[in-house]
Amino acid sequence: MKRLTKWRLIPLLSVLALVLSGCGEPFISTLQPAGEVAEKQYNLMLLSTAIMVGVIVVVVLIFLLVILKFRRKDDRIPKQVEGNHKLEIIWTTIPIILLLILAVPTVAATFNLGDVDEMDKKDSDALVVNVRANLYWWEFEYPNEKIVTGQELVVPTDEKVYFNLKASDVKHAFWIPAAGGKMDTNTDNVNKFWLEFDSKKAEEAKNLFYGKCAELCGPSHALMDFKVKTVSRAEFDNWVKDMQSVTEPKQATTASAQQGQEIYNQSCIGCHAVTPANTTPEAARLAPNLTNFGDRTTIAGILDYNEENLKNWIKNPESIKPGNKMTGAYGELTDQELDALTEYLMSLKIQ
Structure with missing residues (x-):
């Protein structure tokens, strides 16, 4: 009886885990997308979930139908359907169609999200940020603005921000859950991608998002966080000017x-x-x-x-x-x- 009581906790814990998995603040939850990339990834997740749930429902219904309607009542052998061309075509065609429904938007989104040609143009006005991951902190360099900062990324809303990602020691992964991701930062090559932060969603999150390392990199991997401040383009330009105005170390006043x-x-x-x-x-x-x-x-x-x-x-x-x-x-x-x-x-x- 004691073992049975313990087993009864499993369904309860499973339901609790399912409910808690949907909880999250707007600045860190993938279920509350705050940009174009996150929105596309979220929609793909919903599409794949709908397909999987649909398959499960159909299979369960067929299973119940077979059990209830075709359960054995005598010793007669039921009609065999092995080699039935129609059935073979049906259960081969349906999975192919489902895969195509999922594959076409997935491949299209992959190419779209991987398009970084704009950042590589010589006369481009695109905002580029070089991200360098270290044990256990983040550096953000704005090469066109000629400024470097750390731990807190400042980006404008409603425009694409392009990222060059690399690591200085071991493999890490750059991830801003609410904006999209993740992508590895390696020591031997540079990965590139872009994100966009929606101003309305950013306002709901009080213009503050969390970024994390999504690749196990050492004992403080779970503590390798950074903040993302989202501002308007005008505020971003002012921030850049303020940063550029610091040409010498600030002198103490007391x-x-x-x-x-x-x-x-x-x-x-x-x-x-x-x-x-x-x-x-x-x-x-x-x-x-x-x-x-x-x-x-x-x-x-x-x-x-x-x-x-x-x-x-x-x-x-x-x-x-x-x-x-x-x-x-x-x-x-x-x-x-x-x-x-x-x-x-x-x-x-x-x-």
Whole structure:
């Protein structure tokens, strides 16, 4: 009886899992598409699901019909249909038709979503972002605008944004669930694709989406997140101008922040840049660009932006993201030095 009671939980847990799988916030759910790519992928998913459910329903109905209507009542052998040409044609043709119904829009969408010719034109006005995945953070370079940032991607709505994807260490995968994806980032080749963010859907999500690494890459794979800020084209142009206006590291305005800047220059500047200009060789960019760190909404891609979390991250990053490359870099800072460095970093704003 105890075993039977345990088995009864399986249907309940299955139904619960099915219900929970449909839950999700608009900034991270694939079931709430926020752009053209996500919409097409979502429609293909609905089409394939409808075909599968339709096949299951027909098979179950035939199965029940056979059981109820043709159950054995005597010892007579029923009429055999083996080799019946009509039946053979029917159950061969129907799957082919179903496959064509699914294959034609799938292939068409694949070619459409893979069309990146516009980004390769010399005089193109297309917005291009070079994405570089690292253990366990993301770098976003806007080559035409000559700026580099990290951890938070800023994109305009209602236009195609083209991406060059690569990795600097191991294989990762770039994925913004609500916008579409995913695509691998490799160390030996560059993958290309495009996304588009719908302004109305973005407004519903408060112009904020989450991106994730979708390829197991190490102990902190699940923590390799990034934010996507969607803005209008005018706001994006202003953001670019603000970033481009930062030509030198921002100077501290208080005595404590000045001490923090000195600590930064002695310990952090070897890995973290505080100017967005694309002058540092790609191989030398060892950590996220901090030019606009004070304008961010997260720390390390996963923590709420506040002083306490920043101090905890600087003091013991291994406890937050195991296996990260910053572990052990700042363990000898005193509380006063940690306060000063925190103040300086949070003052790095462009707005």
